[in-house]
Amino acid sequence: MSGFGNLYLDSMRAYVRRPCESTLRPAYELGRDAVQRELSVLDLAIAHHDGLARALSDEPAAPEEQERLVRAAGDFFLEALSAFDMVQRGFREARDSALVERRHSAQLRQLSDFLADVSLAAGVSGSLDEMLRLVAEQARELIPAVCCIVAIGSEDNARIRVASFPEDSPRWQAFVRWVDLSHVGAMVRSAGRPIRLSAEEIAPYVGVPAGGSTPALVLGGWLAAQLTALDGRPIGSIHMMNRRDGRFSELDQAVLEHLAQLSSAAVERAGHYGSEHSSRPRM
Amino acid sequence: MEDEVRVAVETDDDLVTARAEGRALAQRLGFQRPDPTLIATAISELARNLVMHAGQGEIIMRSLREERRHGLLVIVRDEGPGIRDVDAALRVGHASRGSLGLGLPGARRLMDEFEVDSRLDEGTTITMRKWRVRDELELLRERRERRQAT
Numbered sequence: 001m002s003g004f005g006n007l008y009l010d011s012m013r014a015y016v017r018r019p020c021e022s023t024l025r026p027a028y029e030l031g032r033d034a035v036q037r038e039l040s041v042l043d044l045a046i047a048h049h050d051g052l053a054r055a056l057s058d059e060p061a062a063p064e065e066q067e068r069l070v071r072a073a074g075d076f077f078l079e080a081l082s083a084f085d086m087v088q089r090g091f092r093e094a095r096d097s098a099l100v101e102r103r104h105s106a107q108l109r110q111l112s113d114f115l116a117d118v119s120l121a122a123g124v125s126g127s128l129d130e131m132l133r134l135v136a137e138q139a140r141e142l143i144p145a146v147c148c149i150v151a152i153g154s155e156d157n158a159r160i161r162v163a164s165f166p167e168d169s170p171r172w173q174a175f176v177r178w179v180d181l182s183h184v185g186a187m188v189r190s191a192g193r194p195i196r197l198s199a200e201e202i203a204p205y206v207g208v209p210a211g212g213s214t215p216a217l218v219l220g221g222w223l224a225a226q227l228t229a230l231d232g233r234p235i236g237s238i239h240m241m242n243r244r245d246g247r248f249s250e251l252d253q254a255v256l257e258h259l260a261q262l263s264s265a266a267v268e269r270a271g272h273y274g275s276e277h278s279s280r281p282r283m
Numbered sequence: 284m285e286d287e288v289r290v291a292v293e294t295d296d297d298l299v300t301a302r303a304e305g306r307a308l309a310q311r312l313g314f315q316r317p318d319p320t321l322i323a324t325a326i327s328e329l330a331r332n333l334v335m336h337a338g339q340g341e342i343i344m345r346s347l348r349e350e351r352r353h354g355l356l357v358i359v360r361d362e363g364p365g366i367r368d369v370d371a372a373l374r375v376g377h378a379s380r381g382s383l384g385l386g387l388p389g390a391r392r393l394m395d396e397f398e399v400d401s402r403l404d405e406g407t408t409i410t411m412r413k414w415r416v417r418d419e420l421e422l423l424r425e426r427r428e429r430r431q432a433t
Contacts, residue, residue, distance in 0.1 A: 021303035028302075028327055032385060078317055082324040082393075083385065085317075089392035090384030 009051035016072040027076045031083030041084050048077045128270050135263045136164035143252045145240035152236040171217040194225035194257045196248050223248045225260035286346040293339040298330045301342045314415050325390040329359040337363025354414040362406035369399045
């Protein structure tokens with residue numbers, strides 16, 4: 001540290017005596033050097049303040065000259081700190097990524113609990129609609145979307161089985177009655193993975209009913225995934241509309257993919273359970 | 284009138300010129316402290332890489348102008364070996380120099396926009412921008428000046 005401190009003092013002195021880019025550059029190099037030596041910002045601050053005190057005592061000057069000297073030393077310090085700022089930004093970015101990952105893990109745990117609920121619903125009541133309602137409601141919990149629609153059936157005869165949206169919204173009610181999912185369904189099938197569309201991208205494929213006396217519904221974005229049987233057959237699709245706080249993200253897309261996989265298994269299981277149940281002789 | 288500066292970079296000393304030009308342009312465009320310092324630092328990081336990996340190249344700095352913001356564009360280009368994996372090079376920990384967030388990833392974080400176009404054995408062009416939001420008074424003054432001029 002003393003070697004670094006002496007180097008800092010010498011370089012700062014050179015700069016305050018003759019402030020220019022070539023005498024300022026060592027500050028940037030010293031900042032990088034400090035980061036690479038893993039010195040802390042406090043070490044740099046100590047080096048700076050010690051250096052400034054020495055410079056002021058070694059070179060007594062008139063008050064206005066002292067002010068100039070202190071300002072120049074401040075510029076030198078700022079330059080050295082820029083390397084720390086660069087690294088600090090990296091730490092912040094890493095922290096933000098860790099937060100997203102933590103949120104993702106929590107969502108996956110929630111998904112796992114949800115799977116248990118779904119199995120229970122399918123096993124106890126045997127009602128596919130009840131299970132799909134759970135899927136739609138849970139999907140709106142995990143991905144904060146205004147509306148979720150689940151359609152069941154192969155490509156030609158898929159039809160909307162359940163939808164979840166704010167109960168007091170006649171616009172969404174009308175939309176769900178009216179919407180034709182065939183274009184989006186075909187897009188998901190051809191993509192072979194969940195698709196994420198912005199308002200502009202979805203507009204040509206899905207219209208919205210006229211609002212009548214109320215303002216028409218505005219589609220803000222669309223997320224869709226296919227439900228697939230174990231043998232690869234399409235057995236339906238799940239659609240999310242209008243994220244509550246902005247655009248659907250890659251993370252939303254990944255969560256919907258998990259949800260679609262879990263739901264596909266549950267739908268297939270419910271189908272098997274239903275057919276076994278109905279083929280049993282009634283006692 | 285567009286403000287543009289070009290600096291040929293071949294030796295370590297050229298870094299000083301590039302830094303000085305970048306800082307001066309940022310100040311002319313009204314960037315407040317510490318932005319000119321951060322811009323000079325980002326330029327330094329890329330210029331170091333250029334000298335180290337490509338040997339020589341060029342840095343172009345230009346003013347940007349939009350209705351609500353002013354900015355500074357920096358293009359760093361070389362005809363060196365190129366970057367094999369750009370995504371990896373932008374990640375912290377890719378190289379020893381970048382392991383602490385210096386180098387390419389460090390420069391990216393100091394600027395608002397950052398694009399890398401690299402082709403193996405052809406060279407690399409890095410384009411970065413930093414924006415300064417303009418205040419309402421400045422916008423009003425400019426509109427008045429435009430009205431007076433017409």
